[in-house]
Amino acid sequence: MKHILSKSNRGLLAQFAWSNVLLGFDFDGTLAPIVSSPNEARLRPRTRRLLRGVAGLYPCVVISGRAQADVSRRMSGVGILEVIGNHGSEPWASTDKLLRDVARWQPLLEEQLAPFRGVKIENKQLSVAVHYRQSRQKKLVKRAIAHAASLLGKVRVIGGKQVVNILPEGAPHKGTALERARASHGCDTAIFVGDDETDEDVFTLDQPGQLVTMRVGAKGSSAATYCLRNQDEIDALLEELTRLRRRTGARA
Numbered sequence: 001m002k003h004i005l006s007k008s009n010r011g012l013l014a015q016f017a018w019s020n021v022l023l024g025f026d027f028d029g030t031l032a033p034i035v036s037s038p039n040e041a042r043l044r045p046r047t048r049r050l051l052r053g054v055a056g057l058y059p060c061v062v063i064s065g066r067a068q069a070d071v072s073r074r075m076s077g078v079g080i081l082e083v084i085g086n087h088g089s090e091p092w093a094s095t096d097k098l099l100r101d102v103a104r105w106q107p108l109l110e111e112q113l114a115p116f117r118g119v120k121i122e123n124k125q126l127s128v129a130v131h132y133r134q135s136r137q138k139k140l141v142k143r144a145i146a147h148a149a150s151l152l153g154k155v156r157v158i159g160g161k162q163v164v165n166i167l168p169e170g171a172p173h174k175g176t177a178l179e180r181a182r183a184s185h186g187c188d189t190a191i192f193v194g195d196d197e198t199d200e201d202v203f204t205l206d207q208p209g210q211l212v213t214m215r216v217g218a219k220g221s222s223a224a225t226y227c228l229r230n231q232d233e234i235d236a237l238l239e240e241l242t243r244l245r246r247r248t249g250a251r252a
C-alpha cells in the first residue's frame with residue numbers, strides 16, 4: 001500500500017484537490033481515534049479545527065456505521081455538508097419493512113448472546129452493531145455472534161474492530177452512499193478515507209482517475225490504493241488538503 005503523504009504521491013493528491021472533488025470520511029478510527037467505549041469517541045480539538053477549515057474549502061461528507069443522529073451530534077459545528085449513517089443506509093433506505101426487520105433481530109440476538117459478558121448489542125434501527133471490545137472471551141463470542149446472526153434470515157454480516165455489524169441483505173453500503181453523494185453534490189471526483197471492513201465497500205469501487213481511496217493503517221488485504229500510517233496522520237492529510245486548495249484559490 002502506498003503512503004499518500006509520501007513525496008511521490010503528493011502530485012496525485014494535488015490533482016484531485018484541484019478537481020471538482022468530494023471528500024468522504026469515515027468517523028471512528030478515521031476522523032476520531034478508536035476508544036474503548038464507543039460512546040466516548042470524539043474528534044481531537046486539532047482535527048476539529050482543521051476539518052472545519054477543510055469543510056470551508058471542499059464539499060465534505062461523513063459516512064459512518066453509526067446512526068446518523070449519533071454522528072451528526074459528534075460533528076456539530078464542523079460544517080460538513082452531509083452526514084450519512086448506518087453504513088450508507090441512513091437516510092435514504094429507511095423503510096418500514098427494514099425498520100421492522102431490524103427490530104425483530106433484537107430479542108433474538110439478546111437471547112443468543114445473554115450468556116456472554118462484555119457484549120453490547122447496539123440497535124441503530126437500520127442495522128445492529130454487536131460490540132465485544134469489553135469481552136474476555138473474544139474468540140468464543142465472535143463465534144456466538146456469527147451463529148446468532150445466522151438465525152436472523154437474510155442479513156449481511158460485516159466484521160470490524162471489535163464489532164460485528166449486521167445489516168439487512170441488499171441494503172445500501174458505503175460505496176453506494178459515496179457514489180450517491182458525489183452525484184447529488186455535483187462532484188466529478190472523490191477522495192475517501194476509512195479504516196475498517198465496512199469501508200472496503202468504497203475501496204473496492206474501481207474508478208481510476210475518479211476516486212482515490214485511503215485506509216488508515218496499511219493492510220495487505222485491503223482494496224484501498226493508499227494509506228495513512230496511523231489515525232494521527234489524518235491531521236497531516238487535512239493540512240495538506242488545506243494547503244492545496246489555498247494555493248488553487250491564490251492562483252485563480
Ligand SMILES: [Mg+2]
Binds near residue numbers: 027029
Ligand atoms: Mg471506522
